Amino acid sequence: xxxxxxxxxxxxxxxxxxxxxxxxxxxxxxxxxxxxxxxxxxxxxxxxxxxxxxxxxxxxxxxxxxxxxxxxxxxxxxxxxxxxxxxxxxxxxxxxxxxxxxxxxxxxxxxxxxxxxxxxxxxxxxxxxxxxxxxxxxxxxxxxxxxxxxxxxxxxxxxxxxxxxxxxxxxxxxxxxxxxxxxxxxxxxxxxxxxxxxxxxxxxxxxxxxxxxxxxxxxxxxxxxxxxxxxxxxxxxxxxxxxxxxxxxxxxxxxxxxxxxxxxxxxxxxxxxxxxxxxxxxxxxxxxxxxxxxxxxxxxxxxxxxxxxxxxxxxxxxxxxxxxxxxxxxxxxxxxxxxxxxxxxxxxxxxxxxxxxxxxxxxxxxxxxxxxxxxxxxxxxxxxxxxxxxxxxxxxxxxxxxxxxxxxxxxxxxxxxx
Amino acid sequence: xxxxxxxxxxxxxxxxxxxxxxxxxxxxxxxxxxxxxxxxxxxxxxxxxxxxxxxxxxxxxxxxxxxxxxxxxxxxxxxxxxxxxxxxxxxxxxxxxxxxxxxxxxxxxxxxxxxxxxxxxxxxxxxxxxxxxxxxxxxxxxxxxxxxxxxxxxxxxxxxxxxxxxxxxxxxxxxxxxxxxxxxxxxxxxxxxxxxxxxxxxxxxxxxxxxxxxxxxxxxxxxxxxxxxxxxxxxxxxxxxxxxxxxxxxxxxxxxxxxxxxxxxxxxxxxxxxxxxxxxxxxxxxxxxxxxxxxxxxxxxxxxxxxxxxxxxxxxxxxxxxxxxxxxxxxxxxxxxxxxxxxxxxxxxxxxxxxxxxxxxxxxxxxxxxxxxxxxxxxxxxxxxxxxxxxxxxxxxxxxxxxxxxxxxxxxxxxxxx
Numbered sequence: 009x010x011x012x013x014x015x016x017x018x019x020x021x022x023x024x025x026x027x028x029x030x031x032x033x034x035x036x037x038x039x040x041x042x043x044x045x046x047x048x049x050x051x052x053x054x055x056x057x058x059x060x061x062x063x064x065x066x067x068x069x070x071x072x073x074x075x076x077x078x079x080x081x082x083x084x085x086x087x088x089x090x091x092x093x094x095x096x097x098x099x100x101x102x103x104x105x106x107x108x109x110x111x112x113x114x115x116x117x118x119x120x121x122x123x124x125x126x127x128x129x130x131x132x133x134x135x136x137x138x139x140x141x142x143x144x145x146x147x148x149x150x151x152x153x154x155x156x157x158x159x160x161x162x163x164x165x166x167x168x169x170x171x172x173x174x175x176x177x178x179x180x181x182x183x184x185x186x187x188x189x190x191x192x193x194x195x196x197x198x199x200x201x202x203x204x205x206x207x208x209x210x211x212x213x214x215x216x217x218x219x220x221x222x223x224x225x226x227x228x229x230x231x232x233x234x235x236x237x238x239x240x241x242x243x244x245x246x247x248x249x250x251x252x253x254x255x256x257x258x259x260x261x262x263x264x265x266x267x268x269x270x271x272x273x274x275x276x277x278x279x280x281x282x283x284x285x286x287x288x289x290x291x292x293x294x295x296x297x298x299x300x301x302x303x304x305x306x307x308x309x310x311x312x313x314x315x316x317x318x319x320x321x322x323x324x325x326x327x328x329x330x331x332x333x334x335x336x337x338x339x340x341x342x343x344x345x346x347x348x349x350x351x352x353x354x355x356x357x358x359x360x361x362x363x364x365x366x367x368x369x370x371x372x373x374x375x376x377x378x379x380x381x382x383x384x385x386x387x388x389x390x391x392x393x394x395x396x397x398x399x400x401x402x403x404x405x406x407x408x409x410x411x412x413x414x415x416x417x418x419x420x421x422x423x424x425x426x
Numbered sequence: 427x428x429x430x431x432x433x434x435x436x437x438x439x440x441x442x443x444x445x446x447x448x449x450x451x452x453x454x455x456x457x458x459x460x461x462x463x464x465x466x467x468x469x470x471x472x473x474x475x476x477x478x479x480x481x482x483x484x485x486x487x488x489x490x491x492x493x494x495x496x497x498x499x500x501x502x503x504x505x506x507x508x509x510x511x512x513x514x515x516x517x518x519x520x521x522x523x524x525x526x527x528x529x530x531x532x533x534x535x536x537x538x539x540x541x542x543x544x545x546x547x548x549x550x551x552x553x554x555x556x557x558x559x560x561x562x563x564x565x566x567x568x569x570x571x572x573x574x575x576x577x578x579x580x581x582x583x584x585x586x587x588x589x590x591x592x593x594x595x596x597x598x599x600x601x602x603x604x605x606x607x608x609x610x611x612x613x614x615x616x617x618x619x620x621x622x623x624x625x626x627x628x629x630x631x632x633x634x635x636x637x638x639x640x641x642x643x644x645x646x647x648x649x650x651x652x653x654x655x656x657x658x659x660x661x662x663x664x665x666x667x668x669x670x671x672x673x674x675x676x677x678x679x680x681x682x683x684x685x686x687x688x689x690x691x692x693x694x695x696x697x698x699x700x701x702x703x704x705x706x707x708x709x710x711x712x713x714x715x716x717x718x719x720x721x722x723x724x725x726x727x728x729x730x731x732x733x734x735x736x737x738x739x740x741x742x743x744x745x746x747x748x749x750x751x752x753x754x755x756x757x758x759x760x761x762x763x764x765x766x767x768x769x770x771x772x773x774x775x776x777x778x779x780x781x782x783x784x785x786x787x788x789x790x791x792x793x794x795x796x797x798x799x800x801x802x803x804x805x806x807x808x809x810x811x812x813x814x815x816x817x818x819x820x821x822x823x824x825x826x827x828x829x830x831x832x833x834x835x836x837x838x839x840x841x842x843x844x
Contacts, residue, residue, distance in 0.1 A: 377838030420795030
């Protein structure tokens with residue numbers, strides 16, 4: 009069998025199994041997730057043995073310490089997967105809910121029922137715990153799942169995949185519902201992305217290069233974000249006692265993630281008194297400023313920004329700062345350099361707040377809050393599978409509901425169309 | 427300027443104009459639509475002159491009578507566009523609605539605001555009235571629109587596009603918000619489908635060949651259905667006085683459309699008495715049956731079906747008929763031959779009805795109703811831009827709401843993440 013045939017057949021088996029998953033009761037799905045958690049603990053030794061192979065191969069290949077660190081399935085990482093499963097079990101199941109139920113003039117009753125998407129392929133190069141976290145979310149929403157992790161984590165991912173399959177089997181469900189692509193070939197991804205009749209959604213997670221590759225090759229819909237270049241605009245009517253903590257939190261709480269702030273825009277009416285205050289507060293925490301000439305003139309601790317700094321996703325303690333003449337210039341800057349991820353304004357002005365909310369195009373638009381809140385857990389969705397900056401289907405964090413779709417259900421008593 | 431540059435620049439102008447559209451009041455958008463309706467009447471002579479060029483070119487090229495008929499912008503077609511605009515004006519505007527508004531434990535208020543998608547490209551080969559009907563829907567939902575119709579309708583489409591642009595200008599809105607691709611080159615479509623940073627959604631309307639071409643080339647999300655192979659399953663517990671009118675309506679009300687029925691499945695317990703009744707009733711209306719051996723044995727007026735008949739979208743008065751052993755066989759047939767468009771069951775049995783609704787994977791699943799009801803107007807969405815059998819974003823008819831997305835809006839008072 010060629011690799012293409014293997015991949016095609018694997019996906020077909022997942023699709024066949026997904027029909028069963030789609031009608032499982034919530035109770036049953038939660039029981040499967042509980043078994044996954046139990047097995048992670050019971051099989052820990054085996055999982056860590058397999059993980060050790062990846063770690064030793066990684067060392068040989070010269071992976072960086074940071075990469076080896078992300079690859080390691082330590083006791084703490086396994087505990088966090090177990091805890092995540094517990095939280096997922098507690099979340100309400102969207103499947104089967106009927107929304108927007110109405111009665112038409114001819115007596116037809118029409119509603120929209122939440123149903124699983126079908127089969128989801130995850131293509132990722134991040135930590136192997138995505139194998140459990142991602143698959144568990146897809147399963148709870150009733151979907152079959154095909155997992156394709158990084159080649160450096162193949163033994164770990166196969167071990168975790170075996171745990172998922174075993175849990176399904178223990179509950180009498182076909183283990184085909186979850187598949188881990190067992191080969192490291194890059195070709196495997198290309199073959200997967202052709203299968204538009206079998207796979208309903210592709211979710212890539214990783215660097216911009218991986219995501220662009222998936223988008224350009226895929227015939228299947230893709231939910232993704234390329235990067236997070238988030239800004240906070242400090243308006244002339246800002247309460248500065250709110251602005252400083254928001255800026256500090258947005259930049260320094262976890263600088264390496266997509267909802268961290270990469271740029272500060274400051275209204276010129278408050279720049280003189282505000283910039284020195286914010287630079288002092290943030291420099292103490294290790295933040296390094298790159299600014300426009302006006303900001304540099306106000307505070308010499310700011311370095312002059314290169315053109316390439318604007319709109320850069322630093323993912324570290326660097327931040328851009330720019331003085332703007334008002335709302336319009338801030339909006340224009342965000343349109344030009346933002347990534348439709350998260351944008352926040354600090355203001356006490358009712359009309360300015362409303363304008364910012366209405367006119368800013370981003371998956372999350374905030375008033376007087378840290379950009380770090382653009383996260384499924386923080387916004388009330390529970391666990392998330394990622395954040396979408398594509399507007400189709402989901403814009404922003406994607407939780408269980410975003411892993412489902414809605415079909416029309418129509419209850420009649422013999423109606424025919426006039 | 428090369429064609430690629432022309433297309434890229436045209437799309438960029440639409441995107442720039444769409445920012446204005448996205449924040450127009452409902453009142454203003456309705457006023458634009460009213461002006462479009464007025465202009466269609468005022469400019470009728472010009473529109474019909476341009477249409478005459480297409481008709482005469484079409485005759486020269488040897489287009490069929492049916493195609494010329496679809497191309498003609500008669501007084502009646504123009505009246506129907508005007509009427510459609512009136513109905514659209516009356517529909518509620520989804521933009522700006524905030525859904526799922528909640529307060530988080532830390533006091534953050536979180537909601538999901540309906541916003542336009544941005545820029546929509548429609549690629550169609552159908553009647554030129556799509557230029558008005560489609561563009562008007564997109565505009566009411568606050569989107570910029572790029573229209574690419576068939577080359578045989580280019581003069582008609584440009585004339586209708588000019589009406590749309592004039593209406594926007596009369597209300598002080600940039601006419602760039604609507605563009606009609608002015609060239610007949612096939613290449614133009616390929617260039618459009620590359621512009622993932624400018625165009626948010628592509629909607630192809632036409633034959634399966636056109637749609638498959640768009641899907642395979644597009645980097646932009648596509649909403650589409652390839653075809654409509656819809657079935658009605660007459661269960662053993664069916665009320666036959668409901669079944670006959672439903673079957674007649676589903677097949678003969680408008681056989682050439684996607685929600686017309688292409689196959690009848692009949693439970694074997696009722697096949698002996700039911701098949702002759704339904705064949706008599708439907709044959710009288712010109713319906714021609716292709717059946718399984720069992721159905722042919724019951725009624726000699728049924729022709730034996732070829733393997734190629736099953737799952738065929740006839741779009742005429744032919745229909746397949748098959749005797750099945752029960753629910754499971756019907757479900758398996760639908761999985762194999764259906765197109766996830768519309769499936770209906772006729773039954774009085776509560777549990778069977780519930781199983782059918784839960785287990786059937788189609789954009790609309792019905793009990794005791796004609797498949798012809800899978801239509802935006804009939805299901806209560808108002809005007810529709812098409813029916814999607816892709817599960818992402820929209821599954822089933824797409825109305826105004828489906829031409830929008832939701833962004834998260836977050837109202838804080840200085841919250842930072844712990």
